[in-house]
Amino acid sequence: MLLAVAVLLGVTLVALADDDKPKCGPLQKLKIKRQWDKAYGEAHHRAEFSVHLWNHFFKDHPAARDLYKKFRGDNVYHPRFQAFSSRALETLTMIIDTTDDPEALKEIIKFVKADDAEQGVTHEYYDGFLASLLETLAEYLDTHLDWDAWTACLNQLEEATKS
Numbered sequence: 272m273l274l275a276v277a278v279l280l281g282v283t284l285v286a287l288a289d290d291d292k293p294k295c296g297p298l299q300k301l302k303i304k305r306q307w308d309k310a311y312g313e314a315h316h317r318a319e320f321s322v323h324l325w326n327h328f329f330k331d332h333p334a335a336r337d338l339y340k341k342f343r344g345d346n347v348y349h350p351r352f353q354a355f356s357s358r359a360l361e362t363l364t365m366i367i368d369t370t371d372d373p374e375a376l377k378e379i380i381k382f383v384k385a386d387d388a389e390q391g392v393t394h395e396y397y398d399g400f401l402a403s404l405l406e407t408l409a410e411y412l413d414t415h416l417d418w419d420a421w422t423a424c425l426n427q428l429e430e431a432t433k434s
């Protein structure tokens with residue numbers, strides 16, 4: 272029995288030593304799905320979340336407002352921008368919901384890449400958006416945010432948009 276515990280402990284320590292970089296495995300995918308549902312919420316809560324998210328993003332990337340002129344990016348409270356934001360965050364919801372379905376995820380990412388290319392969105396803005404997303408999630412989830420799960424899975428998704 273003691274030998275079995277020692278072997279199990281040894282295997283665990285080796286696995287932890289190899290885990291310098293967080294991975295986006297099944298547990299992390301489940302965590303981000305549940306945390307997204309809690310943070311993004313429902314109805315009016317979603318509009319509030321989107322305003323916080325885009326305010327963070329535009330504070331750090333004011334030039335990005337020009338990319339969203341046709342949606343009134345100058346005013347995140349404008350109904351046209353709110354409609355755009357709702358669509359964008361619903362797409363993010365679909366991405367999060369399909370992280371464990373590679374074929375569906377690939378199709379959604381193709382759509383996102385084409386849409387973003389049409390608007391002139393660059394990878395610099397992906398990085399900024401993801402940083403703003405994490406900042407907003409931290410505000411909504413506080414100590415319940417699994418930073419490692421989110422960063423691992425978001426990094427994996429960002430890599431998929433670059434390929």
